[in-house]
Amino acid sequence: MDLQQEIENHIRIVEDFPKEGVSFKDFTPIFQNPQLSKKIIKTMADPFRDRVDVVCGIESRGFILGFALALELNVPFVLVRKEGKLPPPVEAESYSLEYGDATLEMVQGQVKDGANVLIHDDVLATGGTAKACALLAEKLGGKVAGFSFLIELSFLNGKEKLKGYDHIHSLLTYD
Numbered sequence: 001m002d003l004q005q006e007i008e009n010h011i012r013i014v015e016d017f018p019k020e021g022v023s024f025k026d027f028t029p030i031f032q033n034p035q036l037s038k039k040i041i042k043t044m045a046d047p048f049r050d051r052v053d054v055v056c057g058i059e060s061r062g063f064i065l066g067f068a069l070a071l072e073l074n075v076p077f078v079l080v081r082k083e084g085k086l087p088p089p090v091e092a093e094s095y096s097l098e099y100g101d102a103t104l105e106m107v108q109g110q111v112k113d114g115a116n117v118l119i120h121d122d123v124l125a126t127g128g129t130a131k132a133c134a135l136l137a138e139k140l141g142g143k144v145a146g147f148s149f150l151i152e153l154s155f156l157n158g159k160e161k162l163k164g165y166d167h168i169h170s171l172l173t174y175d
Helices: 003-012 028-032 034-048 063-075 128-139
Strands: 012-015 021-025 056-060 078-080 090-097 101-105 114-123 143-153 168-174
Touching: 003 028, 003 034, 003 168, 028 034, 034 063, 034 143, 034 168, 056 063, 056 128, 063 078, 063 114, 063 143, 090 128, 101 128, 114 128, 128 143
Parallel strands: 056 078, 056 114, 114 143, 143 168
Antiparallel strands: 012 021, 078 101, 090 101
C-alpha cells in the first residue's frame, strides 16, 4: 500500500462539521500510528532537505506536524498564531476570510533576514491563511522556500492564492 492510501485509510470523515454541508477530514487518527506518523514526517521533509532555515507552523493544527517537520529538518520552528496569542514584540498580517477578517502574528526576530522559510499547515483549503503567513514571513525578512500540507482540498483552489510561490507539497489531495 502506498503512503497516500495509508494516510487516507486513517482519515476520519465527519459530515456536517463544523457546519452543515462541510465534510471535515479528521487526520488525528494518524497519531495513533507512530510508524505512519514517522513516514509522513520523513516524506514531508524530503523535498525541503538542505533548502530551508526555519519552519513556520500555522495555528493550531499546523503546530503538530510542523514542529516534527522542523525537528526532522534540524531547523528552528516558529509559531504563527492568531492575533493576541503571542507575547510582544510581534509582526502582524491581516487577511480576508469568507465571513470577515483575521490576523496572524509572529514574534519579531524569529525569522532571520534572508532565511529560507518553509510554511506548514495541516490543510490547504482556500489558501488565504497560507498566503498571509507567507507575507508575514517576508515582512520579517524571510524568503518563502515552499509550503507543506498534509491534505489539499483542491476543489477550493487554494493554490491559486499561492501563485508566484514554488514548491507547494501536499501528501493527500481531495478533488
